[in-house]
Amino acid sequence: MVNAGDTAWVLASAALVMLMTPGLAFFYGGMVRSKSVLNMLMMNFVCLAVVGVLWALYGYSWSFGNDKFGGLVGDGEFAGLANTIGHFVGVGSDAAPWPGADALPALTFVMFQLMFAVITPALISGSIADRTKFWAWTLFVAGWATLCYFPVAHWVFAFDGFTGPDNVGGWIANTLKAEDFAGGTAVHINAGAAGLALAIVLGRRKGWPRDRMRPHSLPFVLLGASLLWFGWYGFNAGSALGAGDLASVAFTNTTLATCTAVLGWLLVEQIRDGKPTTLGAASGAVAGLVAITPACGYVAPMGALAIGIIAGALCAMAVGLKFRFGFDDSLDVVGVHLVGGIVGTLLIGFFGDNDVNSAALGENGLFYGGGWLQLGRQAAAAGSVMVYSFLVATILGLAIKYTIGFRVNAEAETTGVDEAEHAETGYDYSALGGRAPVGTSAPVVDPAGADAPS
Amino acid sequence: MKLVTAVVQPHTLGAIRDALEHLAILGMTLTEAQGYGRQKGHTEIYRGSEYDVDLIPKLKVEVVCADEAALAVFDAIALAARTGRIGDGKVWLTPVEHVVRVRTGERGADAV
Numbered sequence: 322m323v324n325a326g327d328t329a330w331v332l333a334s335a336a337l338v339m340l341m342t343p344g345l346a347f348f349y350g351g352m353v354r355s356k357s358v359l360n361m362l363m364m365n366f367v368c369l370a371v372v373g374v375l376w377a378l379y380g381y382s383w384s385f386g387n388d389k390f391g392g393l394v395g396d397g398e399f400a401g402l403a404n405t406i407g408h409f410v411g412v413g414s415d416a417a418p419w420p421g422a423d424a425l426p427a428l429t430f431v432m433f434q435l436m437f438a439v440i441t442p443a444l445i446s447g448s449i450a451d452r453t454k455f456w457a458w459t460l461f462v463a464g465w466a467t468l469c470y471f472p473v474a475h476w477v478f479a480f481d482g483f484t485g486p487d488n489v490g491g492w493i494a495n496t497l498k499a500e501d502f503a504g505g506t507a508v509h510i511n512a513g514a515a516g517l518a519l520a521i522v523l524g525r526r527k528g529w530p531r532d533r534m535r536p537h538s539l540p541f542v543l544l545g546a547s548l549l550w551f552g553w554y555g556f557n558a559g560s561a562l563g564a565g566d567l568a569s570v571a572f573t574n575t576t577l578a579t580c581t582a583v584l585g586w587l588l589v590e591q592i593r594d595g596k597p598t599t600l601g602a603a604s605g606a607v608a609g610l611v612a613i614t615p616a617c618g619y620v621a622p623m624g625a626l627a628i629g630i631i632a633g634a635l636c637a638m639a640v641g642l643k644f645r646f647g648f649d650d651s652l653d654v655v656g657v658h659l660v661g662g663i664v665g666t667l668l669i670g671f672f673g674d675n676d677v678n679s680a681a682l683g684e685n686g687l688f689y690g691g692g693w694l695q696l697g698r699q700a701a702a703a704g705s706v707m708v709y710s711f712l713v714a715t716i717l718g719l720a721i722k723y724t725i726g727f728r729v730n731a732e733a734e735t736t737g738v739d740e741a742e743h744a745e746t747g748y749d750y751s752a753l754g755g756r757a758p759v760g761t762s763a764p765v766v767d768p769a770g771a772d773a774p775s
Numbered sequence: 776m777k778l779v780t781a782v783v784q785p786h787t788l789g790a791i792r793d794a795l796e797h798l799a800i801l802g803m804t805l806t807e808a809q810g811y812g813r814q815k816g817h818t819e820i821y822r823g824s825e826y827d828v829d830l831i832p833k834l835k836v837e838v839v840c841a842d843e844a845a846l847a848v849f850d851a852i853a854l855a856a857r858t859g860r861i862g863d864g865k866v867w868l869t870p871v872e873h874v875v876r877v878r879t880g881e882r883g884a885d886a887v
Binding site for chain 1: 819820821822823824825826827
């Protein structure tokens with residue numbers, strides 16, 4: 322019943338997706354100033370710790386449990402990971418009743434989906450870089466995952482009859498029948514809208530936009546983007562939940578869209594600014610990966626090439642929006658993830674090709690003989706996730722802002738959030754040593770006791 | 776004794792060292808400095824937004840020498856650091872009251 326090949330691929334994919342969160346940490350960490358690099362890394366890394374715990378306690382169950390409230394959220398049947406060991410997920414048919422001939426162990430699916438739940442809140446952190454209290458952020462991650470990610474993952478990723486023979490899934494996947502292969506809505510639009518909300522709730526960094534904040538390590542940015550690209554194969558091709566043709570299509574499309582998105586971003590820069598930049602190449606890659614995420618299992622390779630170049634060029638232009646509207650989305654979560662997610666989600670309505678994926682629930686896109694119906698479904702899904710996430714993030718953000726405070730004080734922001742929040746600095750190139758504060762007794766390090774203080 | 780201080784383009788260091796070796800000046804102190812003068816900085820671009828870098832990397836060279844050698848050192852550095860373009864920097868000469876070589880305790884002109 323369990324398909325060993327599929328299981329191996331999905332487990333490996335889970336590990337690949339896990340690597341994306343540290344990769345994102347370096348992508349973001351290189352873009353901030355050297356005095357806040359540790360805070361940026363920590364805001365990402367802590368998502369692994371916090372969301373991992375919540376996922377086991379109730380997150381997986383709320384996302385993939387049998388539906389409660391008409392497609393809005395799952396029930397508690399898997400709370401505490403009950404009913405998972407020795408259980409399966411899969412698709413039944415007349416020939417092979419649920420979980421079908423190619424089932425996965427339930428915990429394989431639990432771990433794979435966990436990594437999506439981890440990276441989605443981590444993506445938000447880029448919009449509030451350089452100024453955020455660590456524990457306030459951690460609290461926000463727990464709240465937003467609970468109130469926003471778990472329900473939205475249910476809307477988008479929980480298909481009828483997958484985690485149980487009679488389990489009912491979420492409304493976007495099963496009722497609206499919008500297509501989102503790996504998380505254009507549930508991950509990128511979701512995180513992008515929350516990022517916009519938090520950038521507004523926390524407000525601008527001191528001196529922005531008059532003082533420009535130069536990225537302190539572009540090699541980190543490119544390294545992080547490369548790790549993201551690598552991990553994204555698990556994200557997209559792993560979302561086929563099997564090691565077969567569909568995974569290969571998703572893998573191919575992920576590659577091709579990313580290639581053209583890099584070129585698209587660099588061409589916009591060459592025309593607009595006169596130079597192709599490293600940051601542009603890294604950003605273009607991420608924009609392409611974002612945009613192909615919802616589409617990678619529904620379009621043909623030539624469609625992926627088109628989606629990539631459109632996303633790369635549009636996102637390169639969209640990162641300027643924050644200056645026009647005056648919100649300090651520090652690392653362009655809106656310009657890359659919200660815009661890229663919307664582009665990819667909507668373009669399924671043009672490039673969707675049901676010959677690619679026979680299991681697809683949707684209609685062909687406009688360029689493949691379909692009508693406007695699928696584009697309308699895509700827009701409805703994108704819009705509802707965007708509005709819901711923006712509202713939840715705004716309310717949670719304001720609640721934290723007016724209770725424990727979300728932002729470090731002005732002095733800490735000037736001296737550096739690393740020192741203020743973590744009592745560390747990222748880099749020490751000085752030969753001068755530190756010493757214990759006056760009055761503290763120094764530990765005796767000489768085992769012979771010859772130099773021990775008397 | 777005199778202190779010759781020069782703030783120059785970093786890439787002229789090799790020429791300055793060669794020139795001072797010809798004068799048998801055996802030591803100097805270097806500091807990586809930043810500054811601005813008439814030379815304009817450059818503009819960097821990050822995701823389309825321009826970032827003006829107006830503090831430019833410079834090299835600060837300091838040489839303490841005997842009174843008789845001071846002008847030769849001064850001229851040698853000024854000549855070696857010259858490219859003829861804006862941003863070549865400045866060289867200046869100041870008197871030094873007293874010097875001690877820490878290792879030997881030699882003082883005054885013997886110490887330089």
